[in-house]
Amino acid sequence: MPDMKARRDLPPRVFPKSGRYYLVVADGAKRVWKPLTRESEGLPAMYSALAQILTDQIADDRMPALVSAWEREVMPRHTEKTRRDDKAMGKAIADGLVEFTAGQVKTPDVIEFLSTYRDRPRTHNAYRAHLRELMRFAEEKGYREPGSNPVTAVRTMPTPARDRYITDSELRRIKVAAMYGDDGRRTRSGAMICALLDMAYLTGQRIGDLLSLEWAQVTDKGIEFKTAKTSSRVLVEWTPRLQDVAHRLRELRKKRRGFAPQVFTTQDGDAYTYWGASTAWRRARDRSGVNGCTFHDLRAKALTDKEAREGMGPARAMGGHTTETQTADYVRRKTATKTRATR
Template sequence: MPKGPVKGTQIKGSRYYFVEAQGKARIWHKLTKVSEGLPAFYRALAEQMVSIANPETMPAAVTKWCTEVMAKHADKTQIDEQRRANDIAAAFQDFAPREVETPDCYEFLKQFDAMARTYDAYRSQLRSIFRYCEIWGMRPAGSNPVDAIPTKGYKPRKRYITDSHLRRIKIAGLYGDDGRVNPSGLVFCCITELLYLTGADVSVVVRILEQADPAQPDEPHVCADGIMLRRDKTDGSSRPVIVEWTPRLRAVVARLLAIKDEQRKKKRPRRVETPRLITKVDGTPMNYEAYSNAWQKAMKRALRTGKVPPTMIRDLRAKAATDKDDDEGLQAANHLLDHTTQSQTASYIRRKKARRVKAVK
């Protein structure tokens, strides 16, 4: 029987289960369906753990944080946070929240010394967990043990994806290792194209609807003027952005609609119908995990050619900002990325060539 994403979980049939040991007996707690995705699984697991955890332990505090705080974050953010939460709960499993001191936290973070971004992510989450422990009365107020630990800080990425690199990555995703076209290769290419043309996050693009849903007017959707997008922001500052039609944007949306029509004609058994623009081969909605896995495989093939440097998904957003800045200026790039300030957008701009200016006189 296949194991689940987290220790102690199993996949049985089409559903995740948490298996609790009680002596020689094994109690199977039903969680979510595999098709619902990892964010739903993590939320269900956190709720299940709350019901059986000892409230005086750090694992219980971490579980409570996941249920009450993490659950409000975007799906992609939750995936990363839950992975870190599992590591934190395991490292401090023998502690009560009020017993953890600064040296304990520093010792835990030292394992990430060589990875500044990872170090800061764990530090930030650990600090948030202890802040809420204070709010919930699990620690004295003002006693956060992470406050005294400085952040690492890291240099911003300077990677710029050229048009040639982007084309090669899409080709690597279109064909498998055997040289044949992947069943989902065209969908991968279309998503990659949409990420670049819109400058949006994967979690937003995969949710685009074929048309507006009156019950969910804020959901990303195709409209008469282009594609309406709204970023997932926990502070509620996200504004709707309509990325207006261009020939290239129309072409990729038309291609995705054609792919869905072709899938419907095949009349696969148990096919799932969805209003989402982007679907998997079986008709189920595309999600971040599926695209991320496809990206990793495509990058491995692209790197073997020696003509594409290591590239991350988020570099597509930087390319969108950089090209928009070159063509229309920083303000246009700021509107595309939906940043509160232009300084935020400026951090995404990757200078691919020297700027040209006239002499003073």
């Protein structure tokens, strides 16, 4: 037990114990003893150490420090693509709210920060969601009162539904551009990127699930995907075209120097990163002259074509969706819906 008589001349929450001064702070239901200095060093040294700790605590609830703490503690649980987006948005938030502590941020401050993105609804909503998560984290850390999240009152912006459908001709042009560079020569990564595009279309899976696909998931019955977003499993059964893609990938694997378990790998045999694959996609798309489409639109193309040939049920199964309403968000209407006149 601390000597209470020796305690009388000390600042609040500072106690002597076993020849050393400690600052006692609460961590939930626990009490944490933070060492300051030895008693033999005297009170001035103790006060100096205490001031440094208190200064650091004050700095910790500043927005840049909050962003850094969130990125250390929460962000590692996210996927590679999400972490990249997290870092970019975190930097913008830290820079934009650098003068604020977490407790000082109010709803008007959030609205002012987000006003930069009002001409880009999807970006606006992404930053709103990230800032809301940071404020939740601030509550968890004790920097804000529970239930005081200032982002809650800020409305999301309506986003127009995407209706971009990549035609078969456009996809062929993108694949040709992936195979040949601006100089007309074959690219080193072209064959692998073309296989990735074919796999994306034939299976309807997200780019993250394609890049994490391992050879152990390629079975006699088909390819079993583990979807990171919904934690569901989708077995895409073999078709002649899908088997051809798998054969091409096996042949490419034989030429690689490494032996990563992933299906899609670089020339060195390392697993493709999201940014490596997406950069190759963008370059091929730009060389092809096909505009206004994203890699994710290949998933929409796959589900659209699946629905047109087999109906909404099989398209829902391919998409790994719980409801057909979710699948309907991906289905692009290539032609007008046909109907008869009233009479």
